[in-house]
Amino acid sequence: MHILVNGAAHDVCATTLAQALDALGYRRAIVATALNGAFVPTDHRDTTALAEGDALEILAPMQGG
Template sequence: MRIQVNGRPRDVSATTLDALLRELGYEDQKVGTALNQEFVRDKDREKTQLQEGDAVEIVTPRQGG
């Protein structure tokens, strides 16, 4: 299916947000996620379904000041 990930179009096979993170190589990282501009808690990712045209944001924490 075709979705937007961090503003870029991507073709993915994942059907849940959790599966998308694994597909993109984020499974071992702490990240923040949003689906269509709505924050998704890590415990809800497994049940969060993706649909054609969805917009996903994946944010990694950074240190600095």
């Protein structure tokens, strides 16, 4: 399936957000996710379905002041 991840095109063999994160190497990372502009909480990633052309944003926390 073709999706956009942080603005870049990717092909993934995933049907859920959790599977896509695993395929993209974010399995254990602490990240925030948004799908098509809507925030997706961690506990909803297993049940959030992906569709062709979806836009996924993956954001890592930053430290500093």
